[in-house]
Amino acid sequence: MSAIEVIKRRLKEDRIPETPEELGRKKKRPREVAFMDVNLCFPCGKCPEFCPVQCIEYLRPGSVPGRGVQPVQDRFQECIGCYICVEVCSLLTDYDAIRMYDTSFVEEVLGVKVGDQPPEEPIPAQPYEEYFSEGGLYRHLGKGSRIREKMSAEERAIFARERARG
Ligand code: SF4
Numbered sequence: 216m217s218a219i220e221v222i223k224r225r226l227k228e229d230r231i232p233e234t235p236e237e238l239g240r241k242k243k244r245p246r247e248v249a250f251m252d253v254n255l256c257f258p259c260g261k262c263p264e265f266c267p268v269q270c271i272e273y274l275r276p277g278s279v280p281g282r283g284v285q286p287v288q289d290r291f292q293e294c295i296g297c298y299i300c301v302e303v304c305s306l307l308t309d310y311d312a313i314r315m316y317d318t319s320f321v322e323e324v325l326g327v328k329v330g331d332q333p334p335e336e337p338i339p340a341q342p343y344e345e346y347f348s349e350g351g352l353y354r355h356l357g358k359g360s361r362i363r364e365k366m367s368a369e370e371r372a373i374f375a376r377e378r379a380r381g
């Protein structure tokens with residue numbers, strides 16, 4: 216079993232929104248959506264690889280001043296709230312840069328509506344540094360992972376092996 220399989224299995228046990236095995240598309244308004252702390256993201260490229268709806272992208276050059284390779288952020292209007300990126304960043308990297316935010320709260324903060332379908336045209340991701348980064352107005356404190364404490368020794372060994380491989 217791979218680390219991503221452990222993550223998916225554990226998230227399903229927690230009744231967190233459905234995580235399609237193959238590339239999916241938003242079908243309902245999620246309860247929460249993800250945001251990356253762009254100041255913590257050292258863009259390792261892992262979360263874009265595992266997002267089941269492929270809504271995580273590298274920010275355009277110059278989006279976060281002073282950064283050469285730009286960090287990633289998701290196009291939150293496409294996010295299905297599955298938590299996979301949170302677990303990937305927390306368990307397979309040293310950065311723990313992603314948190315989930317209540318969708319109604321995000322609508323209020325950003326002055327938008329989040330629907331039950333993705334927008335017809337993708338809306339490019341923004342840094343949202345002033346809201347969802349450390350030192351921003353709303354960054355969640357504490358650890359991101361919901362499953363770390365529940366993993367068996369065997370599952371932990373799988374993560375240790377994958378982390379060691381880089
Ligand atoms: S897994 Fe974390 S550090 Fe890696 S690209 Fe995603 S947010 Fe950035």
Ligand code: SF4
Nearest residue numbers: 266294295297298300
């Ligand atoms: S929670 Fe993360 S992995 Fe899941 S759809 Fe949203 S951005 Fe993608």
